[in-house]
Each structure stands twice: as structure tokens, then as C-alpha cells.
Amino acid sequence: xxxxxxxxxxxxxxxxxxxxxxxxxxxxxxxxxxxxxxxxxxxxxxxxxxxxxxxxxxxxxxxxxxxxxxxxxxxxxxxxxxxxxxxxxxxxxxxxxxxxxxxxxxxxxxxxxxxxxxxxxxxxxxxxxxxxxxxxxxxxxxxxxxxxxxxxxxxxxxxxxxxxxxxxxxxxxxxxxxxxxxxxxxxxxxxxxxxxxxxxxxxxxxxxxxxxxxxxxxxxxxxxxxxxxxxxxxxxxxxxxxxxxxxxxxxxxxxxxxxxxxxxxxxxxxxxxxxxxxxxxxxxxxxxxxxxxxxxxxx
Amino acid sequence: xxxxxxxxxxxxxxxxxxxxxxxxxxxxxxxxxxxxxxxxxxxxxxxxxxxxxxxxxxxxxxxxxxxxxxxxxxxxxxxxxxxxxxxxxxxxxxxxxxxxxxxxxxxxxxxxxxxxxxxxxxxxxxxxxxxxxxxxxxxxxxxxxxxxxxxxxxxxxxxxxxxxxxxxxxxxxxxxxxxxxxxxxxxxxxxxxxxxxxxxxxxxxxxxxxxxxxxxxxxxxxxxxxxxxxxxxxxxxxxxxxxxxxxxxxxxxxxxxx
Numbered sequence: 338x339x340x341x342x343x344x345x346x347x348x349x350x351x352x353x354x355x356x357x358x359x360x361x362x363x364x365x366x367x368x369x370x371x372x373x374x375x376x377x378x379x380x381x382x383x384x385x386x387x388x389x390x391x392x393x394x395x396x397x398x399x400x401x402x403x404x405x406x407x408x409x410x411x412x413x414x415x416x417x418x419x420x421x422x423x424x425x426x427x428x429x430x431x432x433x434x435x436x437x438x439x440x441x442x443x444x445x446x447x448x449x450x451x452x453x454x455x456x457x458x459x460x461x462x463x464x465x466x467x468x469x470x471x472x473x474x475x476x477x478x479x480x481x482x483x484x485x486x487x488x489x490x491x492x493x494x495x496x497x498x499x500x501x502x503x504x505x506x507x508x509x510x511x512x513x514x515x516x517x518x519x520x521x522x523x524x525x526x527x528x529x530x531x532x533x534x535x536x537x538x539x540x541x542x543x544x545x546x547x548x549x550x551x552x553x554x555x556x557x558x559x560x561x562x563x564x565x566x567x568x569x570x571x572x573x574x575x576x577x578x579x580x581x582x583x584x585x586x587x588x589x590x591x592x593x594x595x596x597x598x599x600x601x602x603x604x605x606x607x608x609x610x611x612x613x614x615x616x617x618x619x620x621x622x623x624x625x626x627x628x629x630x631x632x633x634x635x636x
Numbered sequence: 637x638x639x640x641x642x643x644x645x646x647x648x649x650x651x652x653x654x655x656x657x658x659x660x661x662x663x664x665x666x667x668x669x670x671x672x673x674x675x676x677x678x679x680x681x682x683x684x685x686x687x688x689x690x691x692x693x694x695x696x697x698x699x700x701x702x703x704x705x706x707x708x709x710x711x712x713x714x715x716x717x718x719x720x721x722x723x724x725x726x727x728x729x730x731x732x733x734x735x736x737x738x739x740x741x742x743x744x745x746x747x748x749x750x751x752x753x754x755x756x757x758x759x760x761x762x763x764x765x766x767x768x769x770x771x772x773x774x775x776x777x778x779x780x781x782x783x784x785x786x787x788x789x790x791x792x793x794x795x796x797x798x799x800x801x802x803x804x805x806x807x808x809x810x811x812x813x814x815x816x817x818x819x820x821x822x823x824x825x826x827x828x829x830x831x832x833x834x835x836x837x838x839x840x841x842x843x844x845x846x847x848x849x850x851x852x853x854x855x856x857x858x859x860x861x862x863x864x865x866x867x868x869x870x871x872x873x874x875x876x877x878x879x880x881x882x883x884x885x886x887x888x889x890x891x892x893x894x
Contacts, residue, residue: 343728345805350723350732353716353776357735360773364750371753381756432656435649442642453885458657460877462834464854465870469660471862472667477676511660514653572743575836579858589745596749596841606753609746620741 365613372606373397382602401603405611411591415611418588421502422570425509426517429566430559432510433517437558438551441525452522459515467579470508474498474580500582508576513569517562524558525551557626564623568616588612661874668867675862685868695869698853702833705764705849709771710829716772717779717828718821724780725787740777747774748841755842762844770842771832778831779824786820819887826884830877 375383375398386395405411440451458466473480476499485495498504528551536546574589581587588608595605642650667675671682689695720736723729739747751770752762760766794816798808836851843852850873857866 342805346723346726346728349719349726350729353720353723353780354729354732354735356716357739357773357776360751360754360769361739361747362735364747364754367754367757368750432653435646436653439642439646439650442646454654455657457878457881458661460830460881461661461874462836462851462854462870462877464836464851464858465664465873466660468854468858468862468866468870469664471858472663472675472867473660475675475862477674479676511656514657568741569743572745574745575855589743592745592749596752602753605749609749612743613746616742616746 368606368609371603372401372610373399374603375400376601376603379600381600401607404604405607411608414586414591415588418571419615421506421509421587422567424506425513425570426563426566428506428510429514429517430521430563432514433521433562434555437518437521437525440522441528448526452519455515455518463512464575466512467508467576470504470511470580471499474504474507500580500585502581502585504580505577505585505587508580509570509573512573512576513566516565516569517559520561520565521555521558524555524561528554560623560626564619568619571615572612664867665871665874667864668871670864673864675864675867685864686872688865689868689872692865694848695850695853698848698850701764701847702849702851705767705771706829706833709768709775709832710825712768712772713775713779713828713832714821714825717776717824718783718817720776721780721783721787721820721824725784736780737777739774740781744774744835744837745841748838751838752841762842763847766842766844767839767847767849770838771828771835774835774838775828775831778827779821782824782827783817783820786817790816822887823884826880826887830880834877 370385371382374385375396377383383396385397386393388394436455440448440455443451472478475481476497478498481496481498484498488494488496532550533546536550541549571587572589573587574593577585577587577590578593581590589612592605592608592612595601595608663675666678668685669681669683670678671684672679720732724733724736747770751766751773754760755762755766790813794812795808798812799805803811833849834851835849836855839849839852840855843849850869854866854869857863
């Protein structure tokens with residue numbers, strides 16, 4: 338490669354790199370700084386230096402970080418959000434597996450259509466998909482009324498689906514399900530069915546065929562899907578905001594609150610950085626699992 | 637040869653999951669034609685929620701705003717994303733993929749709040765401009781991916797042939813690479829457009845008080861009350877996305893699967 342070509346390469350990378358430095362890297366670094374600063378009197382941040390008797394002093398603090406650990410509320414909420422995201426990932430795996438397997442074992446000419454049917458709802462607006470569940474879970478909705486006929490007949494208290502953790506997790510599953518189906522399908526599609534035939538010939542029953550052959554081979558697909566479901570579920574705020582009420586809030590709601598309502602930016606930054614840290618760890622873990630999990634890690 | 641066909645159990649489980657995916661959206665669409673203020677039981681067919689929508693100035697203004705923002709963001713993201721895709725493909729800058737794909741991996745809320753923080757600290761007034769700047773930053777990666785996947789499948793020998801026949805680097809790019817890349821670029825542009833017009837979270841943090849987009853408008857509507865007017869907007873929005881997807885799948889069938 339000659340010099341002119343190298344120069345062209347760098348010139349090509351320059352505009353997008355500069356843009357993302359300015360609008361992705363710099364804001365992240367500013368947030369890191371903000372987490373060590375004092376909140377401003379009217380929201381925002383207090384100045385990070387002050388001049389007294391002609392002497393410049395810096396004004397940074399660890400208070401915001403300590404606050405995270407001092408009050409159990411925020412750590413508790415973080416663990417609760419991790420729990421919600423984990424449960425969402427589990428339910429998504431359980432629901433995605435049969436569908437992905439069904440598509441992978443369908444005739445080739447139907448597969449594209451069946452996949453498109455998975456992706457289609459996922460392209461409708463995010464808020465519309467949440468709104469759909471607001472209708473379904475509403476107290477006047479057929480579902481709630483029907484369930485309360487049952488609970489009434491059994492002599493139990495009437496239940497409310499709206500503003501509950503059930504509503505939040507159902508919607509989290511609904512919104513993220515395609516993220517599990519697609520990588521899982523990409524993996525399952527590549528399996529060699531002759532292995533299953535061979536196992537059957539050697540006397541394995543259907544459960545053994547699945548558990549000893551299909552399942553272990555599909556793990557890379559599940560890991561890929563789990564990352565794609567877990568990370569966005571963990572950071573979500575719109576779903577608990579609209580469906581969760583006071584009991585269903587997650588860490589995303591508190592971050593939003595710190596930045597928009599109570600305007601405590603330093604503490605909001607601390608919570609955001611914790612979320613960033615968890616995300617980075619998971620991405621690294623996924624990259625590692627993807628490498629050791631075999632070649633067909635899906636996309 | 638049993639394993640070439642899905643078993644009956646598998647098919648019924650699959651159908652149930654499809655129902656789970658589609659029933660909620662069907663509910664939204666059906667109730668948008670229902671002649672009742674409550675989204676509870678079917679009363680009768682009506683167009684009135686759509687008529688009401690046409691006269692709702694807030695919605696119309698927000699929709700217009702969304703459209704302008706999406707067009708400008710998609711145009712900017714397409715140029716920058718194509719460059720990024722080309723640069724990543726050549727692989728000279730090892731740090732570039734992390735920078736370009738980072739915004740895709742991060743939860744939306746983190747991009748939203750960190751941009752809000754920067755805009756306020758740098759005295760950038762929040763409005764359509766800040767929304768566009770934010771949208772471009774998360775769309776670049778998607779365009780880059782679309783372009784890169786196209787590049788990966790491209791026959792490199794065509795370019796070498798052009799160079800051997802005396803084409804300058806620019807000529808070989810403009811006459812060979814660019815036309816071959818076009819489906820990827822267009823697919824990326826449409827994806828950026830859809831992502832921008834659909835985005836709620838990042839817009840929520842970077843919009844400020846003055847400007848609104850359709851998702852923000854829908855959010856404030858559903859925050860107050862569940863009304864069939866929201867069903868009508870949602871149905872129209874689904875129709876628009878459906879059209880875009882159809883176009884997208886015609887241009888580049890593979891890009892949807894990323």
C-alpha cells in the first residue's frame with residue numbers, strides 16, 4: 338500500500354471519526370467528570386473550580402459515588418432491574434426457542450417469510466408496542482375483567498394487571514423477543530440434521546436428541562441473543578414509566594428522574610456510568626463466549 | 637428424515653408465539669376504527685378518530701417535524717456511515733469499529749443523557765438541531781454495517797481490473813465500487829430514516845421544550861389518557877413503516893436480518 342492510498346484511508350475515516358468523537362466520546366467523558374462534581378443550585382452542575390484570594394482551587398467530590406452505596410435504595414433498584422432484565426432474557430429464550438427451531442426446520446422457501454413475520458412487529462414504533470399493552474392491561478380491558486371473573490369465582494381479591502411488574506416484564510419480553518429469535522435462528526439454521534438422524538439410529542429418544550445435540554450447539558446463538566435482550570432491557574425507562582406505576586420502576590427511570598425532574602446531574606451521571614460499566618462488561622463477556630462457543634456464533 | 641420437518645408440537649408452539657407478537661398490534665389497529673372512547677369493547681365502525689387526527693394541529697406539526705428531522709439525519713448519517721463502512725472494511729484504524737459501533741451497543745438512555753449533559757454545558761440550545769445531531773450519532777453505525785456487509789460480498793477483482801486498465805483510484809471508486817455499493821447505501825439510508833423517525837428515548841432527552849416529534853407527541857398523549865386517537869396515529873405509523881420495509885426488502889433482502 339503506497340502513501341497516497343494510506344492518506345486516502347485516513348481521510349475517509351476522519352469525518353465519521355470526528356463526528357463520533359464529538360457526539361459520542363466527548364459526552365461520555367464529560368459525564369465521567371460530572372459524576373465527580375457538585376450539583377448546581379438550580380440543577381445542572383456547580384463550577385468545577387473557584388478562585389479565592391487569587392488562588393485557584395478545584396472542586397471535585399466523591400460524594401455522588403458514596404451516595405450510591407450509602408443508601409440501599411439505589412443498589413436495591415439496580416439489583417431489581419438486573420433481575421427484571423434476567424427474567425426477560427429467560428422468558429425470551431423459552432419463547433424464542435420453539436419458534437426459531439420451527440423456522441429452521443421449515444422448508445427453505447417458507448423461511449424468509451416466517452422470519453419477516455418475526456421482524457415486522459419489531460419495526461412498528463416502540464411506543465405503539467407499549468401502548469398496545471396499555472390497552473390490553475387496562476382495568477376495562479377484556480383480559481382484566483375475564484381474570485377477575487375467575488378470581489371472583491374462586492373467592493380471591495380482584496387483581497389489577499396495569500401498573501404491575503407483570504405488565505413491565507410482559508412488555509419487556511414483547512419488545513425484545515425478536516432480538517432473541519433472530520440470532521437463535523441464525524445458529525439453528527446451520528445445524529447438520531444428519532447428526533440427529535445418526536443419534537436416532539443409535540437409539541436416542543427425542544429428548545436426548547435435543548438435549549445432547551441441538552441444545553449444546555445452539556448455545557452461541559443463545560448467548561448472542563441474551564446480550565441483545567439483556568442490555569436494552571436493563572436500560573429501559575419508557576416501559577416501566579408507562580406500565581409500571583410506582584412498584585415497577587427500574588434504574589432507567591431513576592436516571593431519567595435525575596436528569597429531567599430532580600435535576601441532580603452528578604448523581605444521574607453516577608447511575609449512568611454504573612449502567613455503562615455493566616454494559617461494557619457484558620459485551621466483553623459476550624465477545625469471549627462467542628470466541629470459545631464455536632464458529633457459528635450467529636449475528 | 638424426521639428432522640427436516642418441524643413436529644406438530646413445535647408448530648403449535650411457534651403459532652402461539654406469532655399470536656403473542658401480533659395480537660397486541662391487531663388490538664391497536666382494530667380499536668382505531670371503534671366508535672367508542674374506551675378501548676374496551678367493539679361498538680361499531682367509524683373513521684372519526686382519523687378525522688379528528690387530521691384536525692389535530694399538534695400531531696400534524698410534530699409529524700412534519702419528525703419527517704424533516706429524519707430526512708436530514710438520514711442524509712448526514714448516510715454520508716458519514718458510508719465513509720465509516722469503507723474505512724472499517726479496509727481495517728487500517730483498529731479503534732474505528734469500537735467508535736462507530738459503540739452507540740449501537742449502548743442502551744439508548746445513556747446516549748440521550750450524555751448528549752443532554754454536553755449540549756447544556758456547551759450552551760447548545762435544545763431543539764431540532766440538537767435532535768438531528770443526536771440521531772446522526774446513533775445512525776452512523778447502522779449505515780456503516782449495511783455498507784460493510786455489501787463490501788464483504790463484493791468482488792475485489794473488478795476494482796483491480798479497472799485499475800489495471802488505467803482507471804484512477806477516484807474513477808474506479810465512482811464507476812465500479814459506488815454503483816456496486818448503492819444497494820447497501822440505500823438500505824442504510826432507509827434504515828437511518830426509520831430509526832430516526834421512530835426514535836423516542838434519545839429524542840426525549842435532546843428535544844428541549846420548544847420542539848416535538850411524533851413519538852414525543854404520542855408519549856405525552858398516552859401519559860395523559862388512552863384514547864382511540866392514539867390508535868389511529870399508531871395505525872398510520874405502522875402503515876408507513878410497512879411501506880418502508882417493503883421497499884427496503886426489495887432493494888436489499890439481506891440487510892433486514894442484521
